Amino acid sequence: MSFPADATVSEAGEFPLIERLRDLFPQGEQVLVGPGDDAAVLRIRQGHVVVSTDVLVENRHFRRDWASAADIGHRAAAANLSDVNAMGGRAHSLTIGLAAPRDLPAQWALDFAAGFAEECALVGASVVGGDLTSAEEVVVAVTVIGSCLQSPVLRSGARPGDVLALAGRQGWAAGGLAVLGRGFRSPRILVEAYRRPEPPYDEGAAAAEAGATAMIDVSDGLLAEARHLAEASGVAIDVRRDAFEIPEPLHAVGAALGADPIQFILGGGDDHALLATFPDAPPAGWLVIGSVTSGSAVTVDGAAYDGPTGWTHF
Amino acid sequence: MSFPADATVSEAGEFPLIERLRDLFPQGEQVLVGPGDDAAVLRIRQGHVVVSTDVLVENRHFRRDWASAADIGHRAAAANLSDVNAMGGRAHSLTIGLAAPRDLPAQWALDFAAGFAEECALVGASVVGGDLTSAEEVVVAVTVIGSCLQSPVLRSGARPGDVLALAGRQGWAAGGLAVLGRGFRSPRILVEAYRRPEPPYDEGAAAAEAGATAMIDVSDGLLAEARHLAEASGVAIDVRRDAFEIPEPLHAVGAALGADPIQFILGGGDDHALLATFPDAPPAGWLVIGSVTSGSAVTVDGAAYDGPTGWTHF
Numbered sequence: 001m002s003f004p005a006d007a008t009v010s011e012a013g014e015f016p017l018i019e020r021l022r023d024l025f026p027q028g029e030q031v032l033v034g035p036g037d038d039a040a041v042l043r044i045r046q047g048h049v050v051v052s053t054d055v056l057v058e059n060r061h062f063r064r065d066w067a068s069a070a071d072i073g074h075r076a077a078a079a080n081l082s083d084v085n086a087m088g089g090r091a092h093s094l095t096i097g098l099a100a101p102r103d104l105p106a107q108w109a110l111d112f113a114a115g116f117a118e119e120c121a122l123v124g125a126s127v128v129g130g131d132l133t134s135a136e137e138v139v140v141a142v143t144v145i146g147s148c149l150q151s152p153v154l155r156s157g158a159r160p161g162d163v164l165a166l167a168g169r170q171g172w173a174a175g176g177l178a179v180l181g182r183g184f185r186s187p188r189i190l191v192e193a194y195r196r197p198e199p200p201y202d203e204g205a206a207a208a209e210a211g212a213t214a215m216i217d218v219s220d221g222l223l224a225e226a227r228h229l230a231e232a233s234g235v236a237i238d239v240r241r242d243a244f245e246i247p248e249p250l251h252a253v254g255a256a257l258g259a260d261p262i263q264f265i266l267g268g269g270d271d272h273a274l275l276a277t278f279p280d281a282p283p284a285g286w287l288v289i290g291s292v293t294s295g296s297a298v299t300v301d302g303a304a305y306d307g308p309t310g311w312t313h314f
Numbered sequence: 315m316s317f318p319a320d321a322t323v324s325e326a327g328e329f330p331l332i333e334r335l336r337d338l339f340p341q342g343e344q345v346l347v348g349p350g351d352d353a354a355v356l357r358i359r360q361g362h363v364v365v366s367t368d369v370l371v372e373n374r375h376f377r378r379d380w381a382s383a384a385d386i387g388h389r390a391a392a393a394n395l396s397d398v399n400a401m402g403g404r405a406h407s408l409t410i411g412l413a414a415p416r417d418l419p420a421q422w423a424l425d426f427a428a429g430f431a432e433e434c435a436l437v438g439a440s441v442v443g444g445d446l447t448s449a450e451e452v453v454v455a456v457t458v459i460g461s462c463l464q465s466p467v468l469r470s471g472a473r474p475g476d477v478l479a480l481a482g483r484q485g486w487a488a489g490g491l492a493v494l495g496r497g498f499r500s501p502r503i504l505v506e507a508y509r510r511p512e513p514p515y516d517e518g519a520a521a522a523e524a525g526a527t528a529m530i531d532v533s534d535g536l537l538a539e540a541r542h543l544a545e546a547s548g549v550a551i552d553v554r555r556d557a558f559e560i561p562e563p564l565h566a567v568g569a570a571l572g573a574d575p576i577q578f579i580l581g582g583g584d585d586h587a588l589l590a591t592f593p594d595a596p597p598a599g600w601l602v603i604g605s606v607t608s609g610s611a612v613t614v615d616g617a618a619y620d621g622p623t624g625w626t627h628f
Binding site: 032033036037038042044048051053054055057060061083084086087089093095096097098128129130131132133135137139141143145146148152154155156215216217232 | 346347350351352353354355356357358362363364365366367368369370371374375397398400401403407409410411412413442443444445446447448449450451453455457458459460462466468469470529530531546
């Protein structure tokens, strides 16, 4: 079925649009039945099954004028794939629920789906089902299913004496978001980091194999996630400022906005870095950024931190 | 954590509300890690895994003044459990994404979750994860995961010569919706059928065991679903009006609204009945309502039907 390139989702119609969307989603070998029936059918061979879900709302989690539809698709997929990464698992199957205003360009939905599929392809995962409906604003609900070959790494396993380590870029997306929020489009490398995060997809399973005791993905902010780890594990965590080499573009943004650039690193999410604890030195690709002790506080250089620590949804 | 009984979700706060919500969801034996980590962890023993997702939007799929929060929770769960039912499977795990306006009463979210959990308990399924965020209107995104012990029953297996059969109430919820739409609250039995559908949860697996060739759940309207079956299977389907005994309350609503009550049955969804095809007589609990022939049309008593056939989302 086809519709004009400039059709809205309402003009395109539910079923023709769904058919076009489906064509964008190649199906992996675990998929016995893909989109189009009452449910998808998967063959899952071994290991533990991990499941996570995320809801992204326009003007809260993304803005259509700050990133292309394809970028937003990449980000939505990355946010969910990262949750499986943080268990030490590998994602294989996702579903997308898309609620869209009637006047949303159908092409936006198609570009979003193409970006989403492209991000999923980075880890070999397939979009196996979805739902499309109308709403006042764009809402994207994603569920991801993955497998862990070894025991999943929870938030609750950190122990005093462990080292705290980080994999992936951290603070870049927050820097990009900060400049977009002021109406700028540069430094371009930070804006791009926000638009298309590059989560360290190989590092979750690598950390699990290396004996990580606890792990979480940094989506709400580094110190906020450290607090989640500390609370779940019943430990204290100290983060060391001098562990981070602040990249030049973050210095530039800090100077332009009158902010200490370490704030982007300590308070930023959106890069979907991984934060984990290890009894010994972490594997290559991980940066030691602090330590785990007994207690319950999250501190920076041994003291309470009074900058922004992350994002809350209400 | 606690908050006043009359708090809004914004006043309650994301994490205290999530904590209270979690307490409403008992975890089944397949759940190794429930809500609260980056992902839930499941142990899935055998069979095919089926996955489906649905998005429900306030004032499109439900109205807060037409049904209680608990009712809406029941309906949201039923809609998704029914998709697994229609594959011949049994649901075991669900995730809920809830986007809510900041001024939504926190109690609404709690009552919704309690109703949702109660419906899931009917089939022994658990809510294993979720996400909570703010939005302009209430959006509920549900993903359900289930298992099929035998091969899943698809939409595409109907063959000429099969009988068409229905399990569960059909048209009751549409009758209830019609009276609610006119501002009435009776007949109460129909309004209740809309508010709390009673999908035939045991009949999906029973149909699969009995050799059903194709199956679908009736959520968009009986004739609309018959068309989905016919198109997926490459067959024609004829539905016989005289197969249905029109229940007294539907007669009453038809008379009050000046509508032929068969319209509620032929065009109604929301009861989450099952529509299936069988090579022979269906098992007990199923009503033969038509037949499968070669061709591609969906007809009623052998002729084109010009009444409403179902629901589209744009």
